Amino acid sequence: MHPPSLSNRSIEAYAPVTSGDRLERLRELAETLSDVRVLHVNSTATGGGVAELLRSIVPVCNDLDVETDWLVMDADDDFFEVTKAMHNGLQGNAEPLTDEMKATYREVTEANAVEIEDEYDLVLAHDPQTLGMLERLEERLPDAPILWRCHVDLTDPVEDYLAFVSAYTDPIDHAIFSRSAYAAVDVPATSIVYPSIDPVTAKNRSLEEGELAAERDHLDPLSFDTPVVTQVSRFDPWKDQFGTLEAYRTAKAEVPELQLALAGGMAGDDPEGLEFYERVADEAVDDPDVHVLTDLPDATINALQRLSDVVVQKSLREGFGLVVSEALWKRTPVIGSTVGGIPLQVEDGRNGFLVEPDDATSAGDRIVDLLEDDERRRTFGDNAREHVRERFLLPRQVVDLLEIFVEALE
Ligand code: UDP
Numbered sequence: 200m201h202p203p204s205l206s207n208r209s210i211e212a213y214a215p216v217t218s219g220d221r222l223e224r225l226r227e228l229a230e231t232l233s234d235v236r237v238l239h240v241n242s243t244a245t246g247g248g249v250a251e252l253l254r255s256i257v258p259v260c261n262d263l264d265v266e267t268d269w270l271v272m273d274a275d276d277d278f279f280e281v282t283k284a285m286h287n288g289l290q291g292n293a294e295p296l297t298d299e300m301k302a303t304y305r306e307v308t309e310a311n312a313v314e315i316e317d318e319y320d321l322v323l324a325h326d327p328q329t330l331g332m333l334e335r336l337e338e339r340l341p342d343a344p345i346l347w348r349c350h351v352d353l354t355d356p357v358e359d360y361l362a363f364v365s366a367y368t369d370p371i372d373h374a375i376f377s378r379s380a381y382a383a384v385d386v387p388a389t390s391i392v393y394p395s396i397d398p399v400t401a402k403n404r405s406l407e408e409g410e411l412a413a414e415r416d417h418l419d420p421l422s423f424d425t426p427v428v429t430q431v432s433r434f435d436p437w438k439d440q441f442g443t444l445e446a447y448r449t450a451k452a453e454v455p456e457l458q459l460a461l462a463g464g465m466a467g468d469d470p471e472g473l474e475f476y477e478r479v480a481d482e483a484v485d486d487p488d489v490h491v492l493t494d495l496p497d498a499t500i501n502a503l504q505r506l507s508d509v510v511v512q513k514s515l516r517e518g519f520g521l522v523v524s525e526a527l528w529k530r531t532p533v534i535g536s537t538v539g540g541i542p543l544q545v546e547d548g549r550n551g552f553l554v555e556p557d558d559a560t561s562a563g564d565r566i567v568d569l570l571e572d573d574e575r576r577r578t579f580g581d582n583a584r585e586h587v588r589e590r591f592l593l594p595r596q597v598v599d600l601l602e603i604f605v606e607a608l609e
């Protein structure tokens with residue numbers, strides 16, 4: 200296990216976008232937890248939504264004087280191939296689950312669990328990768344409640360995989376899901392907590408004209424002089440970049456100068472990423488208006504989400520989909536599929552449009568509808584900003600989590 204390096208955060212930085220009542224509640228909860236030491240555990244320090252969340256939650260909790268550590272599992276590709284198959288299986292894709300895979304999972308999770316030597320009053324483990332550590336953690340820290348946060352879309356899990364992870368859920372005192380429909384695991388208590396974006400980071404803060412112009416240059420040859428549709432996602436079949444390409448082609452038949460940006464990266468715990476990226480890049484190679492962009496810095500992602508006319512998130516499964524709120528916060532309308540956490544964020548006909556996940560043609564038609572109506576794009580953008588401000592910014596999520604901590608420690 201290793202701690203990732205983190206930059207400091209001050210809760211004061213959130214005052215301009217948070218109500219006084221919410222900040223007051225945060226301080227009250229933090230006071231109750233002032234003698235509590237919390238540990239977060241997950242399987243990657245970079246890439247993907249969980250790392251993105253922890254990079255903000257952990258320093259903010261420390262600034263509030265709730266002592267909080269974050270440890271990342273040490274593992275190699277053999278383990279991550281197993282856990283990616285688990286992720287896929289839990290999201291409904293039947294891949295074989297062999298005894299060898301189960302043994303690899305057990306071995307690596309146990310080896311990581313024994314490395315936790317400090318004392319903690321509460322443990323919050325994230326996602327299926329960590330489940331195998333919980334039994335040993337419970338033995339080591341018998342008085343600490345064990346919480347498990349599942350960020351995976353559990354709407355339609357493959358039975359074998361659900362049975363495999365369920366064998367590890369006994370030590371869990373309280374499970375946290377991103378949506379009520381996901382509560383498929385049998386545990387004594389569950390809560391729903393919507394994830395959130397952090398409005399003060401390089402990814403999401405407002406950009407001055409000059410900064411925006413500099414980032415626009417970094418994105419060259421993508422030009423914002425003609426319409427741009429964007430998807431920002433890990434290269435992963437669930438994110439359906441091929442469906443987005445199809446939607447773009449439908450729209451391009453009506454708007455010939457249209458460009459598509461597919462920005463993505465590879466998460467540290469996702470060995471499938473590179474191969475899928477190569478397939479997407481191959482498919483796009485003949486069209487100079489399709490830009491496949493990898494490993495952009497956060498400020499460049501920020502500018503891309505801000506400067507795009509429309510963002511598409513046509514995932515086939517999606518735990519929550521932070522990228523949707525990231526775009527909406529920047530006043531960019533989103534066309535999203537009716538899966539996972541996307542409909543919580545996209546209000547059909549108010550800040551974007553919802554389409555069925557297998558309906559790339561409708562997604563393409565909706566792109567055209569939005570591109571043809573500047574006034575509607577602006578109204579949707581304003582609605583989008585307010586929707587995220589109310590529901591999906593970091594302080595709200597920290598309140599929700601600390602309330603659960605207080606309840607679990609009672
Ligand atoms: N992300 C990024 N660069 C990329 C692709 C994704 O910084 O090239 C970030 C994205 O901005 C978001 C997170 O990774 O903050 C993805 O979270 P989301 O919940 O949308 O999906 P996940 O990857 O967790 O399935």
